Amino acid sequence: MRLSDRELEVYRRLVLGEPLTAIATALCVSVKTVSTYKMRLMEKMHVPSEAALLRYAMRHHLFDEEEDI
Template sequence: MHADRRYVTEMLKSGARGYLLKDCAFEELVTAIRTVLAGKMYLSERINTQLIQDYVANLQRDESSAFTLLSPREREVLQLLAEGESAKAIAERLMLSVKTVETHRAQLMEKLDLHSIAELTKYAIREGLTSLGD
């Protein structure tokens, strides 16, 4: 079988209870069949290792998401900036001074290591804070 992560993931999402590579030993095949018959899941060691590595990588990505890196106010300012609002409009809407909004923008750029409003917008879309359809 394929060792491609996406293929394996799709098979598991589709309800597969086990997954072996075609070069597995006969003993592993027997073990897998018995495991699945017992109502459990079985994945060959290489597949299991790949899936765990993917899971850990996703956890690390989640730790650097807007929802863990940014305060609620920073997320709010980022969303409005990404939607094209001016600092003045954001200040009025959130009842802040324009200087405070500009400070938030500068802190966002520093914290996220981004250097333009376009990069902030791209980040906000990627993180789900806004969409192109709004």
């Protein structure tokens, strides 16, 4: 499974707890576009929910370098 740079950025921001509206504003896209990226992430990673995405990131220590969580 390979994530695009944009998918990875959306994933990182989700893990940091940013709401979809804030992610959309930061990336200069619509909330619907961010939702599409999130759905693609879930499909590619074969997880059923956003919570499962977050658990995966925590379990595998993704984005651990983010110290301002």
